[in-house]
Amino acid sequence: MHALEIAHLYDNIENNVTSKALIMAFAQVAKDEEVRKLFEWGRELTSENVQGSMQKLHKENLPTPSFLDDLVTTSTFSPFSDKIMLFHKMDMFAMKIRAFGNAVAVDGRHDIAFMYTTDLMKIGKFVDNAAKLMVKKGWMEQPPMSVERGKLSSES
Numbered sequence: 001m002h003a004l005e006i007a008h009l010y011d012n013i014e015n016n017v018t019s020k021a022l023i024m025a026f027a028q029v030a031k032d033e034e035v036r037k038l039f040e041w042g043r044e045l046t047s048e049n050v051q052g053s054m055q056k057l058h059k060e061n062l063p064t065p066s067f068l069d070d071l072v073t074t075s076t077f078s079p080f081s082d083k084i085m086l087f088h089k090m091d092m093f094a095m096k097i098r099a100f101g102n103a104v105a106v107d108g109r110h111d112i113a114f115m116y117t118t119d120l121m122k123i124g125k126f127v128d129n130a131a132k133l134m135v136k137k138g139w140m141e142q143p144p145m146s147v148e149r150g151k152l153s154s155e156s
Helices: 003-029 033-059 082-105 110-136 149-155
Strands: none
Touching: 003 033, 003 082, 033 082, 033 110, 082 110
16 A cells, blocks of 8 residues: 555544534534434544554554544534534535545556545535535525426427
């Protein structure tokens, strides 16, 4: 494993252990059931990401960052609205897509590239579901879409 592969794995683990603790806390305090379920799914995805990356480093006898889950309190009172928590996690998961893409770009190993591309698809689905939920709840507007010319011409 070369230095950039190690650096990207380690960096992605560090980001994901933080993300995992935060999304666990958000799921614990979310008031809306749909938002809570999405957070719980996001926590599972993040756990899978972390475990996969840690296994790659452990296989090479390299250290990995520690989990931060123990820092999450037992409070069920939310200091933030479900809307801001969902937007934050949607944005953070979108940034994971960029980080995984950057890692794949410099990766020479097919097993690591496969791991990242599999994770990219799952994370992309989370971001898509989060955006749809935000639109459904009226917390975000539907983004501008391309014109469906076929539909327009059939309506005339």
